[in-house]
Amino acid sequence: MSSIVEIKGLRVVFRSRGIGEHAKVAIDGLNLSVQKGEVFGFLGPNGAGKTTTMNVLLGFVNASGGSASLFGVDVREPIARQRIGYLPELTYYYKFLTVEELLRFYARIFGIPRREADKRIDDLIKLVELEPARKRAIKHYSKGMQQRVGLAQALINNPDLLILDEPTSGLDPLGRMKVRDIIHRLKNEGRTVFFSSHELGEVEMVCDRVAILHEGKVRVEGRLADLLQKYHANLEQIFLQIIGYQPPIRP
Amino acid sequence: MTAIFAIAGVVIKELYRRKDFYVLFILTVLVTGVMALANFFDDDKMVGYLKEICLLLIWISALAIAVATAARQIPAERENRTIFPLLAKPVTRGRVITGKFLGCWLASGLSLIMFYGFLGVVSASRDHHFPAVNYFQAMWLQWVFLAVVIAMVILGSIVFAAPSSNATICVIAVAGMLFMGRYLKMIALTQPEPVRSILYTLYFVMPHLEWFDVRELVIHGRGLVPWVDCGLATLYGAAYTAVFLFAAWICFRRKALN
Numbered sequence: 001m002s003s004i005v006e007i008k009g010l011r012v013v014f015r016s017r018g019i020g021e022h023a024k025v026a027i028d029g030l031n032l033s034v035q036k037g038e039v040f041g042f043l044g045p046n047g048a049g050k051t052t053t054m055n056v057l058l059g060f061v062n063a064s065g066g067s068a069s070l071f072g073v074d075v076r077e078p079i080a081r082q083r084i085g086y087l088p089e090l091t092y093y094y095k096f097l098t099v100e101e102l103l104r105f106y107a108r109i110f111g112i113p114r115r116e117a118d119k120r121i122d123d124l125i126k127l128v129e130l131e132p133a134r135k136r137a138i139k140h141y142s143k144g145m146q147q148r149v150g151l152a153q154a155l156i157n158n159p160d161l162l163i164l165d166e167p168t169s170g171l172d173p174l175g176r177m178k179v180r181d182i183i184h185r186l187k188n189e190g191r192t193v194f195f196s197s198h199e200l201g202e203v204e205m206v207c208d209r210v211a212i213l214h215e216g217k218v219r220v221e222g223r224l225a226d227l228l229q230k231y232h233a234n235l236e237q238i239f240l241q242i243i244g245y246q247p248p249i250r251p
Numbered sequence: 252m253t254a255i256f257a258i259a260g261v262v263i264k265e266l267y268r269r270k271d272f273y274v275l276f277i278l279t280v281l282v283t284g285v286m287a288l289a290n291f292f293d294d295d296k297m298v299g300y301l302k303e304i305c306l307l308l309i310w311i312s313a314l315a316i317a318v319a320t321a322a323r324q325i326p327a328e329r330e331n332r333t334i335f336p337l338l339a340k341p342v343t344r345g346r347v348i349t350g351k352f353l354g355c356w357l358a359s360g361l362s363l364i365m366f367y368g369f370l371g372v373v374s375a376s377r378d379h380h381f382p383a384v385n386y387f388q389a390m391w392l393q394w395v396f397l398a399v400v401i402a403m404v405i406l407g408s409i410v411f412a413a414p415s416s417n418a419t420i421c422v423i424a425v426a427g428m429l430f431m432g433r434y435l436k437m438i439a440l441t442q443p444e445p446v447r448s449i450l451y452t453l454y455f456v457m458p459h460l461e462w463f464d465v466r467e468l469v470i471h472g473r474g475l476v477p478w479v480d481c482g483l484a485t486l487y488g489a490a491y492t493a494v495f496l497f498a499a500w501i502c503f504r505r506k507a508l509n
Contacts, residue, residue: 014507055508058335058338058339059338059339060335060338060507060508061507061508062505062507078341078342078343079341080341081339081340081341082341084339086335086336086339088332088335088336090332092331092332092333092334092335092336093333093336094261094265094333095331096264096265096268096269097261097264101264105257105260105261106336106340108253108254108256108257108260109253109254109257109258109337109340109341109342110340110341111253111254150336153336157340163339
């Protein structure tokens with residue numbers, strides 16, 4: 001199988017910003033490989049380095065050492081992002097635009113021809129059920145609707161790899177189910193999904209493989225079914241054990 | 252190029268969906284309109300004064316629109332975090348800078364067309380004379396001036412964190428260049444070393460924005476600037492714009508966005 005995401009010896013150090021402040025090692029020697037068609041869960045407590053790793057993959061942050069590639073292309077090359085879709089944790093869109101205008105803008109960025117873009121925009125607006133609101137500015141949308149806009153923009157280029165940062169955070173149960181459905185549909189189409197989440201129940205439902213990150217290092221990586229069997233526990237218990245959580249002693 | 256035009260399109264949409272431009276345009280129309288109605292002391296030179304005030308307002312308003320629009324582009328993208336979904340697409344930071352510049356510059360051009368259109372109406376109604384070519388040349392040179400200013404503000408928006416401080420610094424710098432630029436060499440002559448050398452260097456390094464200001468020619472009907480000079484001024488402006496945009500790209504290229 002070919003690697004879609006390949007990270008080797010990745011190291012990210014944030015320089016100190018003030019006097020007396022030390023440089024912070026966010027990622028330390030991270031190795032990771034995600035294969036074609038996998039749904040990969042990237043887990044870890046807050047501050048473990050998940051978002052930093054994603055930021056390196058997306059070219060927002062430069063690695064201090066090691067390498068990272070998407071589809072065999074160095075992540076520093078913009079072309080590496082031609083076949084990916086990215087859904088950020090929160091909704092970061094031009095709120096003065098309508099969903100239709102926003103999707104058309106991203107379609108132009110990808111260089112999708114106008115006729116094809118029109119069709120894809122219609123399909124995506126239907127998929128995320130925003131048809132009645134397609135002519136309204138995004139600033140008038142509810143949080144759930146804005147999250148659906150995010151999902152639509154992540155799919156505008158029909159991506160082979162979808163990078164999702166906490167895709168279900170802030171969504172109601174119906175919204176979560178829809179995100180799960182989309183992930184399953186993409187998996188059935190042979191696409192790759194790389195996502196971070198704190199919702200371990202969701203992860204158990206959709207992931208083939210997971211990695212648990214703690215203090216900038218991968219502590220555990222493997223097929224979900226193998227891990228559950230090896231530890232004789234559910235994912236939450238494995239997670240707590242890996243990060244060294246000691247439950248409080250009750251009197 | 253498609254990505255650059257797409258980014259520029261969003262900048263233009265943002266401008267006409269905000270209120271800033273309309274407020275400035277209406278203010279310019281109101282101030283000039285009220286002045287046009289008055290006829291102080293039956294003075295024949297009234298039309299000249301009217302044009303002078305109208306052009307001054309156009310310069311102030313266009314500068315305010317250009318600086319305010321350009322200053323918030325990159326900081327707003329970072330603050331609202333819209334830069335993340337954008338840079339997660341196959342678009343380089345250089346294209347983002349170019350697209351933002353192009354959007355601000357085209358938006359300023361649209362504002363100038365409206366302002367000069369209004370000036371034409373005022374001039375034609377009071378002066379019964381409409382020197383379209385003179386207005387076009389003045390507008391063109393002002394637009395080139397705005398290109399330099401917008402590129403400078405975009406560079407400032409990457410260096411300085413807050414849009415307000417960047418806008419203030421840039422307005423002061425532009426005002427300094429407009430009013431002091433031409434006298435800097437003479438001031439240098441009166442100064443001892445090393446201040447003299449510093450001022451001389453500054454005189455030759457900074458963009459001479461005052462060269463783009465041909466209001467006096469328009470107000471007093473002194474004819475056109477030779478088209479060759481106009482072309483050279485355009486090249487001069489384009490060179491400074493390119494330098495500022497290149498510097499902006501250098502600063503933005505390796506900036507961590509976390």
